[in-house]
Amino acid sequence: MRQIVFLYSVLILIQYFSIQNAEVTDELDNELLLQELDRRNVKRSPYDVPGYDRYPNRDYYGFDIQKFENTDRHSCAEECNELSECKAFVFNKINTCFIKTRGSTSGAPYMKNNFGELFIKRTDEIIGYTHYPKMDYNLHDIRKLVNSNPHDCADECNDEPKCKGIVFNIYNKYCYLKHEAKPEGKYFLNNHAGQLYIKDSIYDVDGFNRYEGRDFCGKSFETFHEIDREDCGALCKSSVKCQGFVFVTMVQKCCLKSVARTYGENFKENPDTDFYIRAKA
Numbered sequence: 001m002r003q004i005v006f007l008y009s010v011l012i013l014i015q016y017f018s019i020q021n022a023e024v025t026d027e028l029d030n031e032l033l034l035q036e037l038d039r040r041n042v043k044r045s046p047y048d049v050p051g052y053d054r055y056p057n058r059d060y061y062g063f064d065i066q067k068f069e070n071t072d073r074h075s076c077a078e079e080c081n082e083l084s085e086c087k088a089f090v091f092n093k094i095n096t097c098f099i100k101t102r103g104s105t106s107g108a109p110y111m112k113n114n115f116g117e118l119f120i121k122r123t124d125e126i127i128g129y130t131h132y133p134k135m136d137y138n139l140h141d142i143r144k145l146v147n148s149n150p151h152d153c154a155d156e157c158n159d160e161p162k163c164k165g166i167v168f169n170i171y172n173k174y175c176y177l178k179h180e181a182k183p184e185g186k187y188f189l190n191n192h193a194g195q196l197y198i199k200d201s202i203y204d205v206d207g208f209n210r211y212e213g214r215d216f217c218g219k220s221f222e223t224f225h226e227i228d229r230e231d232c233g234a235l236c237k238s239s240v241k242c243q244g245f246v247f248v249t250m251v252q253k254c255c256l257k258s259v260a261r262t263y264g265e266n267f268k269e270n271p272d273t274d275f276y277i278r279a280k281a
Contacts (some may be wrong), residue, residue, distance in 0.1 A: 049077045052088075052119040053149050053173065055105065059090055059113035063102040071097050073119070080121060088120045105152050126154045129165070129197040132183060136167050136191035142177040149173065150195060157199060165198040205233040208244070208276040211262065215270035216246055219259040227254045233276065244277040 048054055065086055068076060076097035080086040088103020093115045103120040104110055110118075125131055142163060145153055150168045153175035157163035165181025168174075171193050181198045182188060188196075204210055221241060224232065229247050232254035236242040244260025247253070250272055260277040261267060267275075 047073060047117065049073050049119055051081070051122050052077060053122060055118040055120070055147065057112060057114050057116070058105075058118040059111050059116040060088060060100060060103050060118050061109040061111060063100040063109065065099045065101055068097045068099075070095055073097075073117075077119065080119075086121070088118065090116050090118055092116045105148055106155075120149055122149075123151070126150055126197055128158070128200050129154060130183070130200060132196040132198070134190060134192050134194060135183075135196040136189045136194035137165065137178055137181045137196055138187040138189055140178045140180040140187065142179050145175040145177070147173050148175040150175070150197060153177070154197060163199065165196065168195040168197070169193050170195060203229060203274060205229050205276055207237060207279055208233055209279050211275040211277070213269060213271050213273070214262075214275040215268050215273045216244065216257055216260060216275050217266045217268060219257045219266065220246075220255040221258050222256045224254040224256075226252050228252065229254075229274075229276075232256075236276075236278070242278070244275065247274050247276065248272060249274065 045054070047056075065083065066079070068079060072095065073091050076089050076091055076099065079097070080089050080099045083099070085101050086099045087101060089097055089099045090113075091097045092113075102109070103118060105120070142160060145156060148168070150166070153166045153168055156175075157166050157177050160177060162179045163177045165178045167176045167178065167181075180187075181196065183196075183198060201210065201212075203212070222235075222239075224235065227235075232245050232247055235254070236245050236256055239256065241258050242256045244257045246255045246257065248255075259266075260275070262277070
């Protein structure tokens with residue numbers, strides 16, 4: 001009898017530690033499961049309106065364009081869609097709708113209201129970002145925002161010097177700030193729920209592909225000092241010989257190159273320079 005009790009106790013302990021270990025090692029899987037459940041709940045909601053992100057029990061005070069009584073959510077959305085200045089609407093439990101010039105999930109006007117629902121109009125484009133629909137950029141997270149939208153998330157990214165882009169999940173409304181985001185490579189993946197936005201660089205030069213923190217040693221045929229990137233690019237374009245240029249950021253130095261490529265011993269890392277190669281037509 002004692003042996004049976006002992007064996008039973010051992011089995012209980014094994015089961016306990018297995019559960020504890022699973023809780024640690026499967027933390028990511030659990031979060032993905034919660035996201036999927038959240039996604040399913042959002043998709044099944046009879047109160048969703050196409051083209052809008054819905055925030056139950058929330059209000060956005062002020063910024064009213066017009067009020068409609070004895071209406072429904074979809075009719076309210078149709079009224080909002082008719083006006084380019086309408087960015088959101090609030091619908092309450094007495095079937096009254098307020099269409100608004102603004103709507104956000106942050107700031108003082110955004111508040112709790114158990115009688116209201118906030119609907120924010122979805123827009124595909126964000127100024128200063130290039131949009132890649134149904135795409136993701138795996139890993140490289142700075143932090144996650146919950147119950148967000150692409151525009152508010154982009155505002156957070158703009159305030160974060162290390163942020164290069166964002167990924168927004170249209171189902172669970174999670175948004176991830178990224179310290180790396182590129183439209184290529186093994187981390188650039190298809191994701192039907194994802195909306196990838198990559199921040200446009202102020203250091204890009206039209207007609208050139210930029211390689212941040214890179215240098216191309218040698219092959220310079222002309223050098224200019226105290227010049228900006230745009231002018232350097234224009235000088236390169238004016239020369240048939242020029243295939244690219246290296247810009248030294250600290251001293252505003254421009255080196256035009258007769259050869260420009262992203263391989264070989266000449267192509268090196270250098271935190272003080274950016275390397276530009278003429279884009280193929």
